Amino acid sequence: AQTVTQSQPEMSVQEAETVTLSCTYDTSESNYYLFWYKQPPSRQMILVIRQEAYKQQNATENRFSVNFQKAAKSFSLKISDSQLGDTAMYFCAFTVIQGAQKLVFGQGTRLTINP
C-alpha cells in the first residue's frame, strides 16, 4: 500500500521566520513524484512544489524548497522568509507515474504565520 504521513498536525511561526514541514511516504514503486500542496481557507488546492523521484537535486520554487531523502522516504518542505499569506493547510502528496496517476495525500499540517 502507498501511504503518506505528516506527523505535525499544526505549526505556528512568526512572520519572516523559516519553517520546515515534515512528510514521510511508503511505496515500492521506483517512478513517482512527490508534491506539496497548499489549501488556504478558500479551499482551492494549489501546487507549491514538485519533486521527481529520479532527480537527486532538491526542487526549489522561490521561498519554497524541499529536502528529498529517497532512501529514508522523507520529503520535507522548507518555507523561508514566511509571509502572512503562507497561512494555510499544507498537504504532502505522492503519485506513481502509471495508470490514473491518483494523488495519495497525507493528513495535512495546519500552518499559521503570526504577524
Place this chain on the structure above:
Amino acid sequence: ETGVTQSPTHLIKTRGQQVTLRCSSQSGHNTVSWYQQALGQGPQFIFQYYREEENGRGNFPPRFSGLQFPNYSSELNVNALELDDSALYLCASSLRSSGYNEQFFGPGTRLTVL
C-alpha cells in the same frame, strides 16, 4: 484560459437522498479526477474519467458513480447518502500524456448530509 469550476458551492441533503455534483475541466484538459476530503483530513481519490470512461477507482462503494461528457466536463453522483458522506468534494482536471500529468483543482463542493 478558464480554470476548473465546480457547482454548486455548497449543498445540504438528508440521509438517503441522492446528489449530483458537477465539474468543468480546464480548457484543453481531457481527464477529470474526483476526490473526497473529510473535515480535517487529506483528500482521498474516488475515481478518474478519461474519454468518457472510468479509468481507475479508489476504495469507494458503487453508490459513488460518475460520468464524463464529450466536452470533458464530469458529474459525480452519490446515491443513498450517509452521514459520513459529508465532505468537501474536489475535482481535478489534467491532460493525459505519456509522462506526468499535472492535476489542476477546482474550488470544491461542500456537501453536508443531515
